[in-house]
Amino acid sequence: MEEDAAVSSSFTRHTCLKLDLPVEDPKAKDAVFVKATWFPSRFDLAISDGLDAWTCHASEAEVRLRAEQWDLPVAEYIALAEHYLGFQQPGSKYGFEDAGNGQRRLSWTFEKQGTTLEWRWKCQxxxxxxxxxxxxxxxxxxxxIRLSEEVVRKTQSNQKLKSEAEKCLLQSERFSNEKVEFESAVYTKFVAILNSKKAKLRELRDRIAKKGTAGKASKEDDSTDGTESFDEGSDDEIVKAEPAEETVGDLPGSSEAAASSGLRTRKRTRK
Structure with a gap:
């Protein structure tokens, strides 16, 4: 029994609703307070308008019967009732009408599959x-009191988060400034290194250009010397060739003249 009571208390929930009721006079307001205690298979209601009070004790058997009439499981029936009596739903029409003999009938409507349904419970x-x-x-x-304590805790937590956020903001600004300074210093060093590299490249380019000019000049000198020696050699050949043209062997008919000259010499000798 004690275990059942402990389990039941662990699933027990409490709600309290200030229910605004419709009245004939638009300027007038009528409201009641509905305190509900929700159990796994039943619920209790305590209602007061500040002067009179009413109660409703929905037993397990009665809740089960109502749930069967609406083709709902008991747990779903309890959850749906808590949904409409825990908070006033704007789309629902509530009523707390006189049922005679000091009794009141608490009712509320809801939509299901396009149909408006109404639940009613009589309060004693x-x-x-x-x-x-x-x-x-x-x-x-x-x-x-619990809400006030929760507000205080939330406020303190909010202040703490705000303080941490301000610290993070200051730290972020400091990091941003340090980043800018670091990038500026790195850029300055990079520019200096880049300029020195450019100067070295210019120096190397000038050296290469000078070496190229000197190489071209030496090649031109070598080609000029080779041309002059070739011309001198050709002149010698021409000079040497000129006496050769005056020899007898090179003239046409020279062999025949030599032969006739030899015959004449032989004839003279024989005589």
């Missing part, structure tokens, strides 16, 4: 209006 007058109303006020006060 509270046996102790002050106690029921005090219970609702205590719950609201406790919830307000």
């Amino acid at each position: 007058p509270s046996p102790n209006n002050k106690q029921t109303t005090a219970g609702i006020l205590d719950f609201l006060m406790d919830a307000n």
Whole structure:
């Protein structure tokens, strides 16, 4: 039994809704507070308008019967009821009408598959209006305290995050300035190195140009000397060739003249 109670308490949820009800006079306002305690298979309601109070104890058997009528599992029926009684839904029409004998009927509508459906639960007058109303006020006060504490924690956390964000912003600005300074220094060094490399390249280019000019000049001198020696040699050949033209052997008919001259000499000798 104790284990069942512990499990049941672990699944128990509490909600409190200020329900604004429609009235005939548009300027008038009517509201009630609906405190609900949700169990896995049932729920309890405590309703107060500040003066009178009502209660509704939905038993497991009654909830199961209602769920079967709507073709819903019990858990889904409880979840759907909590959805509309935990927070006032703008698309739903709520009612808290007199049901006679001091009873009230709490109702709300919802849409399902294009059809408007309405759920109703009858509430009995509270046996102790002050106690029921005090219970609702205590719950609201406790919830307000918890909410205030949560707001304080969130505010402190927000301030801490804001302080850290400011530190990160300052650090980011410092890193940005250091980056700019570093890039400027690196660029200055790079320009100096680039200029020195350019100067060396110019010097090498000038050296190569000078060597190329000297090489061309030496080649031109060598070609000039070779031409003069060739011309001198050809002149010698011409000079040497001229006496050869005056020899007898080179003239046409010289062999015949030599032969006739020899015959004449022989004839004279015989005589």
